[in-house]
Amino acid sequence: MAGDMIVEARGMNHWFGTGEARKQALFDIDLALPRGSLTVLMGPSGSGKTTVLTLLGCLRGVQDGSVNLMGHELNGATEAELTALRRQLGFIFQSHNLHESLTARQNVMIGVQVRPGVNDDLTRRAAAHALDLVGLSDRIDYLPANLSGGQKQRVAVARALVGNPQMVLADEPTAALDRDSASDVVDLLKRLGAARGTTTLLVTHDNRILDRADRILTLEDGRIVTNTGGARGNDAKMHSRAPKI
Amino acid sequence: MSRLLQWIFGRLPIGWMQLTHKRGRFFAALSGVAFANVLVFVQLGIMNSMATATLRPYEFFNADIMISATDANALSEGGNVARQWMLQALADPDVTAGLGLFVGDVPWDRGERDITFTTFGIDPGQREFIAREIATDSALLQMQDAALLDRLARGMSRDEAAAIRPQTPLSFETKGRTLTALDTFAGGGGFGGDGFMLVSDQTFLSLFPDRSSAAPDHILLRLRPGANVEAVANNLHELITDKTLRIRSFADAAQEDLRYQQTQRPTGVIFGFGVLIGVLVGLVIVYQVLSADVADHLREYATFKAMGYGHRFFLGIVVEEALILGILGFVPGVAIGTAILTLMGKVTTLPLAMTPSMAITVFVGTVVFSALSGVIATRRLAAADPADLF
Ligand SMILES: Nc1ncnc2c1ncn2[C@@H]1O[C@H](COP(=O)(O)OP(=O)(O)O)[C@@H](O)[C@H]1O
Numbered sequence: 001m002a003g004d005m006i007v008e009a010r011g012m013n014h015w016f017g018t019g020e021a022r023k024q025a026l027f028d029i030d031l032a033l034p035r036g037s038l039t040v041l042m043g044p045s046g047s048g049k050t051t052v053l054t055l056l057g058c059l060r061g062v063q064d065g066s067v068n069l070m071g072h073e074l075n076g077a078t079e080a081e082l083t084a085l086r087r088q089l090g091f092i093f094q095s096h097n098l099h100e101s102l103t104a105r106q107n108v109m110i111g112v113q114v115r116p117g118v119n120d121d122l123t124r125r126a127a128a129h130a131l132d133l134v135g136l137s138d139r140i141d142y143l144p145a146n147l148s149g150g151q152k153q154r155v156a157v158a159r160a161l162v163g164n165p166q167m168v169l170a171d172e173p174t175a176a177l178d179r180d181s182a183s184d185v186v187d188l189l190k191r192l193g194a195a196r197g198t199t200t201l202l203v204t205h206d207n208r209i210l211d212r213a214d215r216i217l218t219l220e221d222g223r224i225v226t227n228t229g230g231a232r233g234n235d236a237k238m239h240s241r242a243p244k245i
Numbered sequence: 246m247s248r249l250l251q252w253i254f255g256r257l258p259i260g261w262m263q264l265t266h267k268r269g270r271f272f273a274a275l276s277g278v279a280f281a282n283v284l285v286f287v288q289l290g291i292m293n294s295m296a297t298a299t300l301r302p303y304e305f306f307n308a309d310i311m312i313s314a315t316d317a318n319a320l321s322e323g324g325n326v327a328r329q330w331m332l333q334a335l336a337d338p339d340v341t342a343g344l345g346l347f348v349g350d351v352p353w354d355r356g357e358r359d360i361t362f363t364t365f366g367i368d369p370g371q372r373e374f375i376a377r378e379i380a381t382d383s384a385l386l387q388m389q390d391a392a393l394l395d396r397l398a399r400g401m402s403r404d405e406a407a408a409i410r411p412q413t414p415l416s417f418e419t420k421g422r423t424l425t426a427l428d429t430f431a432g433g434g435g436f437g438g439d440g441f442m443l444v445s446d447q448t449f450l451s452l453f454p455d456r457s458s459a460a461p462d463h464i465l466l467r468l469r470p471g472a473n474v475e476a477v478a479n480n481l482h483e484l485i486t487d488k489t490l491r492i493r494s495f496a497d498a499a500q501e502d503l504r505y506q507q508t509q510r511p512t513g514v515i516f517g518f519g520v521l522i523g524v525l526v527g528l529v530i531v532y533q534v535l536s537a538d539v540a541d542h543l544r545e546y547a548t549f550k551a552m553g554y555g556h557r558f559f560l561g562i563v564v565e566e567a568l569i570l571g572i573l574g575f576v577p578g579v580a581i582g583t584a585i586l587t588l589m590g591k592v593t594t595l596p597l598a599m600t601p602s603m604a605i606t607v608f609v610g611t612v613v614f615s616a617l618s619g620v621i622a623t624r625r626l627a628a629a630d631p632a633d634l635f
């Protein structure tokens with residue numbers, strides 16, 4: 001695969017359930033994300049966005065087709081290999097999932113400590129720096145309970161970014177936020193991603209975000225129906241097929 | 246504390262922070278562990294004191310072999326042994342002396358409270374059978390109705406006991422006779438009686454007119470120095486006509502008695518169960534707290550899993566929590582346990598006390614069982630699937 005693609009999926013199918021209840025959620029997905037790009041994944045509820053994200057993010061095993069992530073084939077990878085790959089990714093969830101008993105800084109530190117051999121002092125400073133980047137330098141020692149919803153999600157962004165991940169996967173990170181906080185969080189992802197060369201895959205319903213995307217993928221009933229450059233679209237190489245009728 | 250733990254674990258002490266975040270639950274858990282510890286300490290203390298009390302009377306005598314009836318599981322239980330078997334035993338060249346030991350309960354009516362003495366009747370002339378501390382006084386027993394009293398007996402004041410001297414004897418009525426205590430020795434109240442008393446076999450037989458001098462409760466033997474006790478005991482089995490008799494070394498007899506008290510007698514079994522229940526209570530409390538804690542943090546743990554943390558990391562957190570609960574719960578546990586045992590020892594005059602070996606055993610047990618509960622509690626983590634987070 002081209003070296004400038006961080007992840008490339010070909011002919012990916014996915015099913016849930018077994019026997020009678022077995023149901024196909026993804027059909028023949030082809031996609032490729034250029035390094036450093038911001039891609040928005042759209043589509044109605046139930047169309048398979050989250051499933052795509054969990055497969056590319058090594059949170060589920062690939063059942064059919066090929067997914068190459070940073071040079072590793074995910075189809076057939078062991079649990080240990082998937083876990084190791086996940087250490088090079090950053091995740092942002094719809095809810096912040098911060099640890100209630102840890103301060104903002106400690107929550108972010110968890111994002112670095114997953115890598116073996118990082119020393120404590122470095123971790124603390126990296127966490128403080130990441131919180132500074134998301135504009136929370138004055139909230140470093142706050143517990144989540146004392147932060148607003150937007151601030152908590154920014155801590156989650158800092159936690160996802162602190163380890164300098166190759167790729168950040170975010171699933172509706174702004175759904176629970178008010179308009180201003182949501183746009184803050186997306187701006188952060190965009191700005192920090194660009195500055196660090198991080199690839200970002202963002203699932204959202206939020207039309208306000210589209211103009212920040214390099215590329216927009218739309219899913220419907222488990223198939224990619226459109227694959228277009230965003231408002232700031234570039235000539236990134238995307239592999240797509242017309243939906244099968 | 247947090248810094249110290251961070252240094253120990255080389256990572257954020259997440260377990261500590263998680264536990265201390267919910268103070269109410271944390272203190273409830275610590276009290277639970279402490280309570281379980283106290284339970285175990287009290288039961289162990291009683292079991293220990295039962296061992297001390299059971300073995301104590303064996304220390305009054307010097308013997309190599311003890312012969313008892315087949316149903317005589319303890320010093321004061323079971324049938325008697327015909328003196329003629331002692332004569333057969335003496336035919337063995339390694340056996341140098343034999344002593345008939347009589348055992349019976351002698352009450353002393355003290356008005357508001359009776360004292361029961363576990364009383365041993367022996368031939369006071371055979372001083373080599375009597376422990377050194379007592380042997381010096383044994384000549385006093387040659388007098389009819391003379392007795393040596395246990396100065397640690399329950400129900401008798403220390404001052405009263407100290408006043409008993411050959412010059413200032415103490416007489417009391419029992420079983421229609423008047424016994425005269427001429428001196429005292431250090432025995433100690435046990436589970437069977439309030440204390441011990443030594444009398445001559447003649448005096449014993451006059452207290453128990455239905456007993457016969459031809460049939461003591463046990464026969465004690467002394468062997469030639471250097472003789473192999475086991476070999477002689479085996480030889481005596483051959484030599485003595487009655488094959489049902491229990492012929493074993495004196496030390497084995499004491500240990501058999503103890504094992505009997507701990508495993509056959511209701512009291513021993515109950516205290517053994519008490520220890521088990523204490524351990525179970527502790528296990529269940531720690532497990533409950535930790536598995537509730539894991540369940541409460543399932544989303545956070547799933548997030549950690551998504552970030553690439555493996556099972557060892559979670560095991561580390563939960564075992565960290567378990568050890569914190571175990572160690573911090575042990576501190577009040579051992580303090581309260583010591584206080585309760587001391588108090589109970591005062592009230593019952595049983596030899597109840599916290600011993601270092603008890604404290605160490607319970608500490609190690611607490612740490613091991615807490616960690617075990619923690620390991621079991623992490624099984625709930627399987628439910629934390631990071632793929633469900635999105
Ligand atoms: N764990 C699961 N078990 C069974 N079916 C699932 C599971 N997760 C998703 N699905 C099904 O797969 C389809 C796609 O779901 P999902 O990827 O969550 O869609 P989206 O994120 O676009 O809303 C849906 O029909 C959904 O019901």
Ligand SMILES: [Mg+2]
Pocket residue numbers: 049050051635
């Ligand atoms: Mg979804």
